Amino acid sequence: VKRSGDTGDRDQSDRGYVSLETAIAWIDAATRCLPTEQVSLCNARGRVLSEDHRAGSALPPCDRAALDGFAVRAQESVGASAYNPLSLPAVTVAAGDALPAGADAVVPFEHAQSDETGRILLVEAVAPGANVDRQGAVAAEGSILVPSGTRLAARHIGTLATAATLKVPVVRQPRVRILLAGSLRSQRHFDSNGPMIRVAAERDGGMIVGLVAVERNQSALAVALAATDADIALVIGGTGRGPDDCAAAALAEAGELAVHGVALRPGETSGLGQTGKRVPVVLLPGAPIACLWSYEMLAGRAIRRLGGRASALPFRPRTMTITRKIISAIGMTEIWPVRYGGAVDTVEPMPSFAEIGLMAAAGGDGFIIIPEPSEGYPQGAVVTVYPYEGR
Amino acid sequence: VKRSGDTGDRDQSDRGYVSLETAIAWIDAATRCLPTEQVSLCNARGRVLSEDHRAGSALPPCDRAALDGFAVRAQESVGASAYNPLSLPAVTVAAGDALPAGADAVVPFEHAQSDETGRILLVEAVAPGANVDRQGAVAAEGSILVPSGTRLAARHIGTLATAATLKVPVVRQPRVRILLAGSLRSQRHFDSNGPMIRVAAERDGGMIVGLVAVERNQSALAVALAATDADIALVIGGTGRGPDDCAAAALAEAGELAVHGVALRPGETSGLGQTGKRVPVVLLPGAPIACLWSYEMLAGRAIRRLGGRASALPFRPRTMTITRKIISAIGMTEIWPVRYGGAVDTVEPMPSFAEIGLMAAAGGDGFIIIPEPSEGYPQGAVVTVYPYEGR
Numbered sequence: 001v002k003r004s005g006d007t008g009d010r011d012q013s014d015r016g017y018v019s020l021e022t023a024i025a026w027i028d029a030a031t032r033c034l035p036t037e038q039v040s041l042c043n044a045r046g047r048v049l050s051e052d053h054r055a056g057s058a059l060p061p062c063d064r065a066a067l068d069g070f071a072v073r074a075q076e077s078v079g080a081s082a083y084n085p086l087s088l089p090a091v092t093v094a095a096g097d098a099l100p101a102g103a104d105a106v107v108p109f110e111h112a113q114s115d116e117t118g119r120i121l122l123v124e125a126v127a128p129g130a131n132v133d134r135q136g137a138v139a140a141e142g143s144i145l146v147p148s149g150t151r152l153a154a155r156h157i158g159t160l161a162t163a164a165t166l167k168v169p170v171v172r173q174p175r176v177r178i179l180l181a182g183s184l185r186s187q188r189h190f191d192s193n194g195p196m197i198r199v200a201a202e203r204d205g206g207m208i209v210g211l212v213a214v215e216r217n218q219s220a221l222a223v224a225l226a227a228t229d230a231d232i233a234l235v236i237g238g239t240g241r242g243p244d245d246c247a248a249a250a251l252a253e254a255g256e257l258a259v260h261g262v263a264l265r266p267g268e269t270s271g272l273g274q275t276g277k278r279v280p281v282v283l284l285p286g287a288p289i290a291c292l293w294s295y296e297m298l299a300g301r302a303i304r305r306l307g308g309r310a311s312a313l314p315f316r317p318r319t320m321t322i323t324r325k326i327i328s329a330i331g332m333t334e335i336w337p338v339r340y341g342g343a344v345d346t347v348e349p350m351p352s353f354a355e356i357g358l359m360a361a362a363g364g365d366g367f368i369i370i371p372e373p374s375e376g377y378p379q380g381a382v383v384t385v386y387p388y389e390g391r
Numbered sequence: 392v393k394r395s396g397d398t399g400d401r402d403q404s405d406r407g408y409v410s411l412e413t414a415i416a417w418i419d420a421a422t423r424c425l426p427t428e429q430v431s432l433c434n435a436r437g438r439v440l441s442e443d444h445r446a447g448s449a450l451p452p453c454d455r456a457a458l459d460g461f462a463v464r465a466q467e468s469v470g471a472s473a474y475n476p477l478s479l480p481a482v483t484v485a486a487g488d489a490l491p492a493g494a495d496a497v498v499p500f501e502h503a504q505s506d507e508t509g510r511i512l513l514v515e516a517v518a519p520g521a522n523v524d525r526q527g528a529v530a531a532e533g534s535i536l537v538p539s540g541t542r543l544a545a546r547h548i549g550t551l552a553t554a555a556t557l558k559v560p561v562v563r564q565p566r567v568r569i570l571l572a573g574s575l576r577s578q579r580h581f582d583s584n585g586p587m588i589r590v591a592a593e594r595d596g597g598m599i600v601g602l603v604a605v606e607r608n609q610s611a612l613a614v615a616l617a618a619t620d621a622d623i624a625l626v627i628g629g630t631g632r633g634p635d636d637c638a639a640a641a642l643a644e645a646g647e648l649a650v651h652g653v654a655l656r657p658g659e660t661s662g663l664g665q666t667g668k669r670v671p672v673v674l675l676p677g678a679p680i681a682c683l684w685s686y687e688m689l690a691g692r693a694i695r696r697l698g699g700r701a702s703a704l705p706f707r708p709r710t711m712t713i714t715r716k717i718i719s720a721i722g723m724t725e726i727w728p729v730r731y732g733g734a735v736d737t738v739e740p741m742p743s744f745a746e747i748g749l750m751a752a753a754g755g756d757g758f759i760i761i762p763e764p765s766e767g768y769p770q771g772a773v774v775t776v777y778p779y780e781g782r
Contacts, residue, residue, distance in 0.1 A: 045590035059750065066746075138747040146753055151781050154594065154686075155752035158587030158679050162749060196549030199436035203545065288549050295545075310781075316707065356529045358553060359450065361546035362537050390542050390701075 017263040019372055020333040023298060026258055026272050030280045031305040034174060034231060038167040041160060044152045046205070047170035048308035053146040056163055058136035063104070065093040066131045070112055070120050071103035074128040082123045090120040099132060106131035151309060171308030176206040177230035180213040181221050181238040181247050181286075192358075193236045193291045197284065197299075200292070201234070204300045204314065205307035221250035228279050231306050234299050237286030239269040247271065247283045255281075263372055265334045266353045267294035289357040293335050315366070315386040322383055323348045326368070328376040337364040338385060347385050365391040408652040408659065410763055411724040414689060417649055417663050421671045422696040425565060425622060429558040432551060435543045437596070438561035439699035444537040447554055449527035454495070456484040457522045461503055461511050462494035465519040473514045481511040490523060497522035542700060562699035567597040568621035571604040572612050572629040572638050572677075583749075584627045584682045588675065588690075591683070592625070595691045595705065596698035612641035619670050622697050625690050628677030630660040638662065638674045646672075654763055656725045657744050658685035680748040684726050706757070706777035713774055714739045717759070719767040728755040729776060738776050756782040 036050040065071060070090035080086040090107070091100045092114070099106075105126045112120040139145060145163075146156050152170070160168055178201070180194055198208050214224045216238055225233060238247035239260075248260040248271050255275040260283070262270045267290045271283030282299040284291045296313065305311050323341045326349045328334040337360035338347035349368070353360050361367075366387035370376060377383055427441040456462060461481035471477040481498070482491045483505070490497075496517045503511040530536060536554075537547050543561070551559055569592070571585055589599050605615045607629055616624060629638035630651075639651045639662050646666040651674070653661045658681045662674030673690040675682045687704065696702050714732045717740045719725040728751035729738035740759070744751050752758075757778035761767060768774055 041586040042589055045593060133746070138750050145750060152590075153780060154587050154591035155683060155749060155779070157590050158583050158683060159749045159753040161583040161586045162679065192549050192552040195432040195552045196545050198433055199543075199548050200545035202436060288553065292546060292549060355524070358546060358550045359529050359536060362550040388546070389544060 017261040017268065017332075018259050020262060020264050020297065023259055023262045023264070023270070023272060024301065027280070027282075027298060027302045028305065028311065030258075030272075030274060031232075031302045033308040034172040034306050036169045037172045039170055040167055041157055041165065044157060044160075044168050044170060045154070047152055047168075047173075048205075049146055049148055049150045049152055049156070050169045050171045050308065052144045052148045053160055053163070053165075053168075054142050055139040055145050056141070058141045059138040060133050060135055062135050063099045064133045065095055065097045065099060065106045066133050067095045067106060067108055069093065069106045069108040069131065070114065071099050071106050072120070072122075072126060073102055074105040074126045074130065077105075077122050077124075077126040080122040080125050085121045085123050087119045087121055089118060090114060091118070104128045104132065149308065173205055173207040174232055174303050174306035175209040175230040176201045176303060177209055177228050177233045178211040179221065179224055179233060179235045180211070181216050181235050181250075192288045193284070193286065196288065196292060197234060197236060197295055200295050200300060201303055204303040205309055206232075206303045216244060216246060218246040218250045218253060221246060222253035225250060225254035225275050225279075225281060226277075228275060228281075229277065230279060232299075232302055233275070233279055233281045234284055234295075235271075235281060236284045236291055239271055239283045239285045241269070245269075251275075251281055251283060255279075262294075262298070263332045264293065264297055265329070265332045266290040266292075267297060267335075268332075270294040270298055272298065287357075289353045289361065292358065292361060293353070297333075297335070313386060315388060317384045317386050319345075319382060320385040321346045322368075322377055322379065322381055325349075325379045325381075326370065326376040328370040328374060330375055331372055333372050334370040336368045336370055337361060338366055338368055339363075340365045340391075347383075364388070408654040408723075409650050411653060411655050411688065414650055414653045414655070414661070414663060415692065418671070418673075418689060418693045419696065419702065421649075421663075421665060422623075422693045424699040425563040425697050427560045428563045430561055431558055432548055432556065435548060435551075435559050435561060436545070438543055438559075438564075439596075440537055440539055440541045440543055440547070440559065441562045441699065442560045443535045443539045444551055444554070444556075444559075446530040446532055446534050446536050449532045450529040451524050451526055453526050454490045455524045456486055456488045456490060456497045457524045458486045458497060458499055460484065460497045460499040460522065461505065462490050462497055463511070463513075463517060464493055465496040465517045465521065468496075468513050468515075468517045471513040471516050476512045476514050478510045478512055480509060481505060482509070495519045495523065540699065564596055564598040565623055565694050565697035566600040566621040567592045567694060568600055568619050568624045569602040570612065570615055570624060570626045571602070572607050572626050572641075583679045584675070584677065587679065587683060588625060588627060588686055591686050591691060592694055595694040596700055597623075597694045607635060607637060609637040609641045609644060612637060613644035616641060616645035616666050616670075616672060617668075619666060620668065621670060623690075623693055624666070624670055624672045625675055625686075626662075626672060627675045627682060630662055630674045630676045632660070636660075642666075642672055642674060646670075653685075653689070654723045655684065655688055656720065656723045657681035657683075658688060658726075659723075661685040661689055663689065678748075680744045680752065683749065683752060684744070688724075688726070704777060706779060708775045708777050710736075710773060711776040712737045713759075713768055713772050714770065716740075716770045716772075717761065717767040719761040719765060721766055722763055724763050725761040727759045727761055728752060729757055729759055730754070731756045731782075738774075755779070 257273040259272040284294045337350040648664040650663040675685045728741040
């Protein structure tokens with residue numbers, strides 16, 4: 001793990017920032033997958049399977065006809081030809097039927113003719129196993145059909161249901177407590193951040209067990225934090241260095257302040273720590289755009305990890321070309337908004353989040369993560385773009 | 392719209408199949424976006440905004456300092472230089488503060504020194520507007536911040552909340568009624584298909600208002616369909632041509648059977664129509680893998696359209712290379728399961744859905760859609776792959 005001091009960047013170390021990597025390493029060490037609970041299949045969509053689901057029997061459970069035709073014993077067809085048609089006993093089967101005892105191949109209807117005695121005339125030998133779905137060919141008994149850690153979608157639910165499973169073991173949803181530690185000056189931000197972070201946490205699998213405004217003073221916030229018995233607490237607002245910014249001090253009072261100040265833009269004043277009960281806490285800045293990115297890069301990861309999901313951002317990256325240059329500060333991981341460009345696989349950098357705030361997120365198609373040591377990218381650079389879900 | 396007969400394909404027209412395009416055109420004509428309802432912001436995640444959300448005032452609402460410094464009148468700095476330092480009246484401002492009356496530029500603290508009289512000494516002229524966020528620069532009053540049709544994510548919720556909006560207008564969720572018309576023979580499929588299609592419909596924004604087993608005879612099913620007052624009904628099972636397959640006849644009795652048999656594999660026996668009350672109905676085959684793909688290619692589209700979502704499949708396509716050939720039947724749109732290959736941007740075709748059923752979906756990473764006129768693809772072909780969500 002890189003320490004902030006290693007970058008040699010004045011700006012960052014002067015302010016006591018840790019690198020985003022250091023902050024992430026702290027989160028990864030502080031969060032582990034929650035225990036299992038049983039839920040009904042119909043409520044299991046999006047949940048994370050916590051045990052391997054194995055085939056209770058072989059699939060198919062027996063040798064089955066792969067198509068409609070005559071079930072025969074292949075050995076009896078040896079030597080059949082146009083010059084030497086052979087007459088064989090045969091049983092009519094439909095696709096999916098179990099093969100009758102003794103049969104090991106299926107001849108399609110169009111390749112033979114039956115007579116009234118239940119025999120067919122063959123002019124070509126049949127290989128053992130021809131047109132047969134072998135017992136266990138799809139899955140051996142006990143083989144893994146849906147592995148532990150799978151986020152369950154319709155196709156998995158269908159597979160689980162095939163085994164007549166009514167309840168499935170999934171990772172318990174992380175209980176998330178959100179404390180709004182607003183200031184008088186930025187009162188209007190509460191309304192904005194509360195719903196925004198609530199739905200973001202729900203997207204990541206969290207269950208909101210409280211979204212409450214706390215008086216913005218250190219003792220009140222420390223008491224609220226110390227009392228938290230959720231799986232994670234998020235504090236919104238009061239993370240700056242101003243006289244009425246008490247979130248960091250309150251967390252230190254309630255337990256441990258591990259990180260305050262992350263080389264992340266937007267989101268510089270983010271903090272991390274835990275309460276005396278070892279509940280992990282993420283401090284999110286009160287400015288809406290900083291709150292959003294602090295959530296996305298830090299808190300969201302913690303919630304996903306608690307819930308057994310993949311740690312990575314829930315946006316699938318794509319390689320694209322930028323249509324104009326981006327200038328970014330060295331020593332800060334910077335998140336930059338982009339819009340799809342006119343040409344295929346191009347994106348146009350938008351004015352920065354610092355300039356236009358949430359509008360850049362609401363009006364954009366995705367973002368670029370500019371790493372700490374980078375000064376940005378020239379026009380035409382090929383970069384990794386994270387399109388938002390649904391874009 | 393291509394009619395099935397146009398393909399000249401014997402297999403398809405012999406069986407009375409319509410092309411997938413024809414089936415989709417029927418769905419598109421039969422479904423339109425539902426009306427608006429108001430929901431609270433905290434419940435709006437994933438819902439589709441049904442009216443443009445516009446800026447109630449300009450953003451920023453006034454000219455604001457872009458950084459901490461001295462607010463000045465730029466005109467008074469004209470002619471300032473190292474040889475001709477000028478003394479100007481100045482007001483200290485913090486980033487985000489409204490500019491004081493008369494000021495039109497901000498000089499950063501580090502570029503000037505103040506004296507006790509509230510004046511600063513400048514050695515360089517300042518341009519009007521320097522370090523000022525102009526009123527309306529982010530958004531003019533009345534401009535669209537979140538357009539109608541947006542599927543709301545955290546960043547939109549935050550933007551809407553900034554305007555102190557408590558309720559937002561969204562498209563009503565489609566009410567989906569699921570009728571299980573099972574046979575005695577395939578009884579175990581009910582358990583599998585019901586939960587699977589339920590969660591698939593929920594993924595597409597549907598609200599399940601009933602998931603009920605109906606006796607498998609034409610009258611009982613016709614009565615259940617005719618009574619439906621949901622926005623869409625799905626019938627699972629009984630779609631084949633066998634003697635106890637009554638779904639198509641029941642739909643015809645309850646209203647109109649528009650399509651029975653689609654050139655889609657898996658999913659050949661799918662059907663489409665509507666009840667006397669003009670409730671659209673999709674008939675899904677009872678075999679689980681055919682049920683899933685009939686849902687994905689037909690019913691899911693109908694539900695998404697009713698709910699105001701994009702019609703297209705909710706899987707983002709990627710261009711990838713296949714590591715071995717695929718042989719597909721001409722005249723059928725075939726869905727083929729794939730797994731990610733060893734090399735970057737490659738996929739390995741799996742045994743077909745016909746061979747291994749739902750296991751191919753649960754164990755795969757995505758699928759390829761092989762169009763009707765295609766015989767498949769050679770090894771190394773570059774194809775469009777639809778990775779499953781989360782893969």
